[in-house]
Amino acid sequence: MNSIKSRALELLSDGTVKRVIGWEKGEGEADWSPALFETAEEMNSFVYGDYAGSNLSKYCLKFNLAEGKTLVVLKPCDTLSFNQLLHEHRLNREKFYIIGAGCKGMKDENGRLLKCNACKGKDFEVYDEIIDDEESRKPLNVFDRMIGVAELEKMTAEERYEFWRGELSRCIRCNACRNVCPACTCVKCVFDNPASGVQSKAPVTDFEENMFHIIRAFHVAGRCTDCGECSRVCPQNIPLHLLNRKFIKDMNELYGDHQAGVGTEERTPLTSYTKEDAEPSVVHERGNA
Amino acid sequence: MRQFPESKVLDIIQSIPCPVYAPVEDGSMVVYGRYEDGMTLRLDKIATDKTPKDILFPQWENLMHFRMEGKTIELTEEKRMEEDYVIFGVRGCDIQAFKVLDKVFLSDPIDTYYAARREHGTIVALACTSMKDTCFCKNFSVDPSQPDADVVLWLIGDDYYCEAYTDKGRALMEKWDTREAEDGPVEWIKGEIDKKYESLPFAHLNLTGFDGEHLMEKFNSPKWKKLSMACLGCGSCTFACPTCQCYDIRDYDSGNGIQRYRCWDSCMYSDFTLMAHGTNRPTQLERYRQRFMHKLVYFPSNNDGMYSCVGCGRCIEKCPMNLNIVKVIKALGEDAK
């Protein structure tokens, strides 16, 4: 979509925005990186298209305090993350010019991205203008995103244990999942903080692997938009989204449907309650043991 | 020169009387693991997902243990490696990486944990008869056709050709069931490897100017800002890198005693070498610059021109945002001017 590029260039040139966050193409077909463009000349290498899979919302944090406005190109699902960051007062809406970019489903060298198979639709939650086309408005063929979680739930506890040990034991604690996550925006993560008492730098034991991933999932529970970046970036191919989706599934079932990043309600399922909520024992009473 | 059929490689490995570490499958990945019956050997894998660095310098290892008994302290040092072992099927780039690690850990003061492992290991290398587009090892004085190891293997047709170059290597190979071979095929395949390398996209990068002389020029380049923007500050590249050798030493207090261990650290992390006053690399730009300046400028200027990149291409594959050292070399190198 060349029009995104020309529109961004226009806004950069007329001074509406000071900089643009978009994508730049490298050597190979699928070698696209998020990139910063500050001059019209730099904009020559701006691209948008099939390999623009990364969620640029998180980069906005870097420019929240920067001088002037920042233009950011967001796909429909990325706007959920951006909006969630607005809910959490982590971003100043006034500092950003959002081009909502139409999306036909993104891919990498191995084909359609896993996260796009669970596309949450083509609506933009927050934007200044939308640039899309007929094709990108068509809904994607998706499957029920909770299938993976449901399959695990059907297993026995022992099978689940073996499954997750197999997956999590590969974790090298590179922190890619955390660092890419638009919900993980702590200025100091508890796992990096020597004063927190739970700081850890390497998954030395099974426990440390479990601890990191359980707590990370818990900390983003209710705030995670299910953008799928964690699984996409994991160099060890751990299906981390299955942890976050478990919380999403549980919260939807127990506390009513909630999609983080939608609307203006700032409360999440974990910062609200009803007097009739299920007791924690519900967890132990349902399904397979 | 000796040779044995490719189909016999498992027999050879199983005949080795000490632990053998080799590229094996672990789920969807290939890592250097201790070979056991039933594992899937993947000698064909170029740039394994985890590097053989893990064997010499594991992601974490215990150094010592303290124990308080009442108000007295008892200290036990962790044992150094005492058992011989073999690393099998290592590629030239990863062997070059061992040399980089040696520069760090075997120069004074010697790291005795590392030294013991290095001493007890025998390295069986495998020449790269196939390559990936991400390979660029020759830029860093690596010869993929003739790795510098105790034993080198070449896969030619259905046979492995092998040659021992050290006493350790000869002692190991002595027990293998091999037969005499001609030198000719190996010489031929070396030529083929060279030719194949020439066709790679990053075969020849211009490294002119990546030296101590141009340190400040590189350091002050305005390009770092754009280069580093997309960096998430995760440690994927450092953990996938065969030469990254930074570590942290930490204590784990179990209540029954304190385990002092070291684990990999990453210059990409915001809490890397954190000091009382904070950090001297406050943003990702400085951290990103540090990693590449170290590999391409600081390390060679302190180590007779030896780069601490070996061109294995893993960072190209692993970076979630498609950043890598090649982009840095191209952006900051002479060609970009």
Added chain:
Amino acid sequence: MQKIGVFVCWCGSNIAGTVDVEAVAEALKSVPGVVYSVSYQYMCSAAGQKLITDAINEYKLDGIVVASCSPRMHENTFRKTAEAAGLNPYMVEIANIREQCSWIHKDKEEGTKKAIVLAKAAVAKLKNDKPLKAGTSQVTKRALVIGGGIAGIQTALDVADAGYEVDIVEQRPTIGGRMAQLDKTFPTLDCSACILTPKMVEASQNEKINIISYAKVEKVSGFVGSFKATIRKKARFVDETKCTGCSLCMQKCPSKKGKDEFNMNMNNRPAIYIPFAQAIPNVAVIDPEQCIKLKTGKCGLCEKVCAAGAINYKMEDELIEREYGAIVVATGFKPIDPSPLNEYGYAENADVVTSLELERLMNAAGPTKGTLLRPSDGKHPHEIVFIQCVGSRCDENTERGKPYCSKICCMYTAKHAMLIRDKYPDTNVHVFYIDVRTPGKNFDEFYRRAVEQYGVDYIKGMVGKVAKEGDKLMVRGSDLINNQQVEIAADLVVLATAIEPDPSARSIGTMLTASMDTNDFFTEAHAKLRPVESPTAGIFLSGVAQGPKDVPETVAQASAAASKVIGLLAKDHLVTNPCVAESNELMCNGCSQCEKVCPYGAITYIEKEVRGPGVREVRRIAQVNPAVCQGCGACTVACPSGAMDLKGFSNKQIMAEVDQICL
């Protein structure tokens, strides 16, 4: 390294009986940081406290652990001891080795081991303690009394006597409560109204007392010393300042179908009414459910006859917001509805009445003008059966009634029996009972008089069935003493129904965050030592709201609560709890998660330049108002970065305890 002292209490044999206290003291000596460890018979005694004071001075201790009874018992005692010795009072930790160890374990070895673990955990926590300094907050010198029965009236009078303003909020149109409905009181048989109404008048005339009747407390926020209450004063449709209480309107009102609540709904009253002659305020009220004018817009008779011009059909509820330093809960009780206990046939038979209904049937201002007539046909009853413990002392698992003893029924039944036998000697009175409980001054003498002088027939046993046969009620029960079934053909059956907290108590408890027991009685801060205080600071308990009691006990408790209120209001400032949340601005994201879960609105956000190692930028950060924060800790878990922590129960302190316990 800190210098820590450990003090292990024997509590006589309470702890020393099942815990080898000397072994505990000895074991703690080897804990790094502990420089002194000792055991003593009674650590809370003057001598025990001196032992602590001396050790603090001699060993220059930085903190102390007292292994003793529950911190709920003596934490404050030992904090004061420490403070007197110059130690920060928050450098004190209690290891609960009595309630949670010696009292529940029989095996001495096991008890000793556990006590050592608990003491070590306390040391581990103490090592992470920081000296805390309590702040101060203002005290609003006004009390709120919720409920205008005898309990509320007495509390209000006493507080007002000490010179403080009191507001009484009463849900009914008049104060007086249940006591106003009683005919006579035991064991003196004096007229209830004769002793209550002067108090009511006194309250209404006391200029420090402001009676807000026909009103309810709708919302309470704040904390001890500065509560803010919103009170909804329901529309009476009669101007309180104008109405003279002449009752002419009552006579003229054409709608006479309202049930007279004061007479237990046994007769009707007009739509505009004054509950009873001595009501305070003596002001009419219109029942909007019954008033023809309010329902149809036609009528307006009362307005026409009212010389004072007090009627106002357009009156609306009024919301009053006021600040209080203390709140007294005097919400009282109601008798349970015995209908579900169908063996007594209460729902089907008009002549099965409750004791409170009987009070009204015997009262001169009651529906029968004081002549005892049975409700069904207005005939005089000659055989009366009283049934005790209806809905009291029930098996907790059957849910048929209350597990507790309602305490007053034995005595009022004796009173009723005696009064009936005295006034109507031709009437036979039988009482079925489980036990007769008479623990009170002159109570047993009173009961014996009923049996011996008045010939009341007490039958030990329960009633199985009350069934109507003709115009008689056949009461079948067992006589356990004579070991036989008995059947009495009664004209009237009186049920001594259990009493339960007023239905408004539950919502008031929630509003005040004052804890309640499973029966909705308010819980006292300590069953023995703090019987008139709620565990929630600034909330006091008066009367049956706390548990069943008779009039003198209620009055005694009401005065006790008043003295506690006076003690509080006499202070200009209160020392606030320093164990409150605190946000570390270097780690705070300003993400607002903490604010969402704070029940007190204690967290606000500011844009602030944050300066720390390598950091200097303007950020949105959370700030906790320490005077408003109550220290629940909800925010600390909502905070993902751990920037929000709770002083006195910090992450590090709790994790140190966990570590030690799991060792």
Added chain:
Amino acid sequence: MSVTNPNWKPKIVAFCCNWCSYAGADLAGSGRMSYPADVKIIRVPCSCRVNPMFILRAFERGADGVIICGCHPGDCHYTSGNYYARRRLTMLFSMLDYLGIERGRTRVEWVSAAEGAKFSKTMNEFVETITNLGENRKLGDIRCKKS
């Protein structure tokens, strides 16, 4: 699967809120309503103070079971603390279950200050459950196992 150590005794951490459950535990004590010494209580102001990290920490350090006790829903001394705790702990327990950790190692029970008997009964039950489940192998840190 695991060899049962005959000397094994369960380690149980009970987080009790100061206002209801801790007082309930005290009442169990005053009433001499016994429960096994394997239960050790940690006093917290409110069940909402219990960070999932504390629970994991306990398992890390060798606890075999963790129980959290608070005021009955509706009775929280701080009005809403236990409502938040209820959701948080439901989520945590669900996640532990999802990771294949045995159900029953975690429990929440609402115990009022008046329910000494319930406290004692709950602890007896919980100790029995944990004893039947045996040692916590799945969620411990091997470094904390006593050699």
